[in-house]
Amino acid sequence: MILKDPAKDSIKDPFVPLTIPGALEKNRNGDQKSLLGNQKNLLKGEKASLKNQENSLRMEVKNLDAWYSSGQVLERINLPIFENEILALIGPSGCGKSTFLRCLNRLNDLIKSFRLQGQIKLDDFDIYDPGIDLAILRRKVGMVFQHPNPFPMSIFDNVAFGVREINRRIKRTELAEIVEESLRQASLWDEVKDKLNVSGLSLSGGQQQRLCIARALAVRPEIIMLDEPCSSLDPVSTAHIEELLLMLRADYTIIIVTHNLAQARRISHRMAFFLSGRLIEHGNTAEMSIRPQCEETENYLCGRFG
Amino acid sequence: MNVTEEVRSVEFELPAAKVRMRKIKERLIYSALLGCVLISVLTTVGIILSLITETFSFFQEVPLGQFLTDTRWTPLFADKHFGIMPLVAGTLIILVGASLVALPIGLASALYLSTYAKPGVRKVVKPLLEVLAGIPTVVYGYFALTFVTPLLRTFIPDMSIFNALSASIVVGIMIIPMVSSLSEDALVAVPHSLREAGFALGATKFEVATKIVLPAGLSGVIASFILAISRAIGETMIVTLAAGSTPKLTLNPLESIQTMTAYIVQVSMGDTPHGTIVYKTIFAVGMLLFLITLAMNIIGQMVTRRYREVYE
Numbered sequence: 247m248i249l250k251d252p253a254k255d256s257i258k259d260p261f262v263p264l265t266i267p268g269a270l271e272k273n274r275n276g277d278q279k280s281l282l283g284n285q286k287n288l289l290k291g292e293k294a295s296l297k298n299q300e301n302s303l304r305m306e307v308k309n310l311d312a313w314y315s316s317g318q319v320l321e322r323i324n325l326p327i328f329e330n331e332i333l334a335l336i337g338p339s340g341c342g343k344s345t346f347l348r349c350l351n352r353l354n355d356l357i358k359s360f361r362l363q364g365q366i367k368l369d370d371f372d373i374y375d376p377g378i379d380l381a382i383l384r385r386k387v388g389m390v391f392q393h394p395n396p397f398p399m400s401i402f403d404n405v406a407f408g409v410r411e412i413n414r415r416i417k418r419t420e421l422a423e424i425v426e427e428s429l430r431q432a433s434l435w436d437e438v439k440d441k442l443n444v445s446g447l448s449l450s451g452g453q454q455q456r457l458c459i460a461r462a463l464a465v466r467p468e469i470i471m472l473d474e475p476c477s478s479l480d481p482v483s484t485a486h487i488e489e490l491l492l493m494l495r496a497d498y499t500i501i502i503v504t505h506n507l508a509q510a511r512r513i514s515h516r517m518a519f520f521l522s523g524r525l526i527e528h529g530n531t532a533e534m535s536i537r538p539q540c541e542e543t544e545n546y547l548c549g550r551f552g
Numbered sequence: 553m554n555v556t557e558e559v560r561s562v563e564f565e566l567p568a569a570k571v572r573m574r575k576i577k578e579r580l581i582y583s584a585l586l587g588c589v590l591i592s593v594l595t596t597v598g599i600i601l602s603l604i605t606e607t608f609s610f611f612q613e614v615p616l617g618q619f620l621t622d623t624r625w626t627p628l629f630a631d632k633h634f635g636i637m638p639l640v641a642g643t644l645i646i647l648v649g650a651s652l653v654a655l656p657i658g659l660a661s662a663l664y665l666s667t668y669a670k671p672g673v674r675k676v677v678k679p680l681l682e683v684l685a686g687i688p689t690v691v692y693g694y695f696a697l698t699f700v701t702p703l704l705r706t707f708i709p710d711m712s713i714f715n716a717l718s719a720s721i722v723v724g725i726m727i728i729p730m731v732s733s734l735s736e737d738a739l740v741a742v743p744h745s746l747r748e749a750g751f752a753l754g755a756t757k758f759e760v761a762t763k764i765v766l767p768a769g770l771s772g773v774i775a776s777f778i779l780a781i782s783r784a785i786g787e788t789m790i791v792t793l794a795a796g797s798t799p800k801l802t803l804n805p806l807e808s809i810q811t812m813t814a815y816i817v818q819v820s821m822g823d824t825p826h827g828t829i830v831y832k833t834i835f836a837v838g839m840l841l842f843l844i845t846l847a848m849n850i851i852g853q854m855v856t857r858r859y860r861e862v863y864e
């Protein structure tokens with residue numbers, strides 16, 4: 247866990263677990279043959295196991311306030327994020343979900359007028375500590391955006407992009423291995439293995455989004471954030487990605503913003519409900535769906551607004 | 553009939569005379585606009601036709617083979633030779649020199665403005681660069697002759713006063729704004745989410761600028777290059793003033809040369825009688841210039857289409 251050391255460790259670190267045990271094995275053993283079929287079983291299994299294991303804290307957000315030039319957009323947010331969970335952020339649009347997400351990998355640093363107060367910890371590091379290496383932080387906390395945004399380059403180069411940034415002189419064979427593995431994890435390999443040199447932009451929307459997921463996975467992140475990743479996709483592609491997230495959950499911590507409550511219920515272990523910049527409630531997905539603690543949450547979950 | 557209906561009928565049922573007036577007005581506007589279009593189309597056609605006829609009659613006196621292979625261009629001397637190569641070589645030196653100056657500097661400015669510069673800096677620098685484009689070329693020509701050449705001669709003393717190097721550097725400076733401004737437009741148009749995706753993977757500003765933004769805006773950047781190069785080929789005033797008037801088959805930028813455009817100026821300025829072979833040379837040279845520029849435009853469009861990336 248070396249966040250602050252920019253040099254050697256950072257270069258080698260992401261490549262140590264070259265073969266990721268969970269997701270890939272499952273896929274190869276054929277447990278996941280029917281992509282749409284096993285979802286429910288899988289979820290039940292996951293949930294059962296979730297109860298058994300005591301999950302450790304990965305990130306912790308404490309008293310987070312955030313401002314744009316337009317005014318305050320996040321107020322007193324306190325939220326823990328646990329290892330190997332899928333955390334769904336829900337709430338009406340404009341309530342600050344994307345802003346919250348972009349605080350976690352400091353992407354908001356790019357916005358001049360943005361200001362933030364409070365603390366966000368990744369393991370034992372305060373990620374807003376001046377000594378933090380942004381490149382390493384962003385590799386540990388990967389991000390997938392609302393609209394598929396592949397780079398204007400080949401499928402292979404899209405996935406290899408981040409890896410090359412880490413190690414410029416990586417061997418071609420080693421790189422190819424990482425690319426293949428990442429594409430397999432994103433369950434895109436079979437569709438693109440014969441056209442890795444074709445532009446990423448030539449793929450369909452759903453494939454592009456899975457390419458973006460593969461691109462994020464290639465640098466071996468520990469936490470993956472997805473900002474409404476299915477909002478521009480058709481139902482089949484959406485199901486595909488949900489399936490994928492459930493698989494990835496074994497090895498990663500996943501934070502997903504979604505407008506789709508059914509989706510949040512299907513795939514998440516915990517939900518966090520945002521409303522006009524405040525975190526109203528968070529907790530176990532099943533419990534929160536059945537017995538929300540706050541009236542606002544209940545109204546939102548029942549579709550009375552948003 | 554109530555009040556509102558009355559109002560309606562007043563609005564919609566115009567008297568016949570008014571309707572006729574309106575129709576005539578429409579027709580007049582239509583004809584005026586069409587006239588304007590026709591003027592520009594006919595002018596273009598006229599120019600091309602006169603180019604073609606004069607060029608045709610030039611080649612009845614000078615065989616195409618000689619035009620293309622002879623190594624001397626001396627229509628103004630007693631011993632006349634009509635080899636276009638020296639003029640092409642002169643143009644080529646200017647073109648290459650200007651590109652070496654303008655393309656890297658213009659592209660670097662575009663990358664800086666589109667990725668690094670704070671909005672305030674960009675707001676000041678961009679218009680400033682565009683002012684460079686508004687300076688009359690004769691001023692650039694004098695700048696080359698009275699400032700750049702003496703400066704260069706302090707380093708290279710045996711360089712001639714009129715030389716291709718000085719002219720090409722200044723032509724390069726003149727086309728920098730074209731490259732930087734058009735390239736910057738292309739780079740700024742690259743979707744913001746692509747940059748964010750790059751940063752989210754831990755890339756630095758430089759990597760995002762060169763590996764993501766530049767490839768994504770490549771079609772526009774190449775288009776700006778080609779436009780700027782066409783402009784350098786067609787540039788007349790700077791080369792007339794600073795590059796000399798010695799058609800010479802050389803690629804040495806330290807010598808005095810003559811470009812195609814400068815030759816046309818030289819002949820047009822003199823009192824060359826209509827219909828003579830010297831008079832016709834300027835049309836042949838002009839025709840070649842026209843074809844080169846046309847080819848550049850076509851190549852530009854092909855390349856642009858080839859590299860255009862489609863984003864939603």
Ligand SMILES: Nc1ncnc2c1ncn2[C@@H]1O[C@H](COP(=O)(O)OP(=O)(O)O)[C@@H](O)[C@H]1O
Pocket residue numbers: 314315316319337338339340341342343344345346357
């Ligand atoms: N770059 C920005 N500059 C100024 N205000 C912004 C910016 N991005 C978002 N906002 C504002 O912050 C609020 C929260 O936005 P956002 O986090 O995108 O909400 P959500 O993702 O939940 O829809 C909104 O009111 C939005 O208008």
Ligand SMILES: [Mg+2]
Pocket residue numbers: 343344345473
């Ligand atoms: Mg959002």
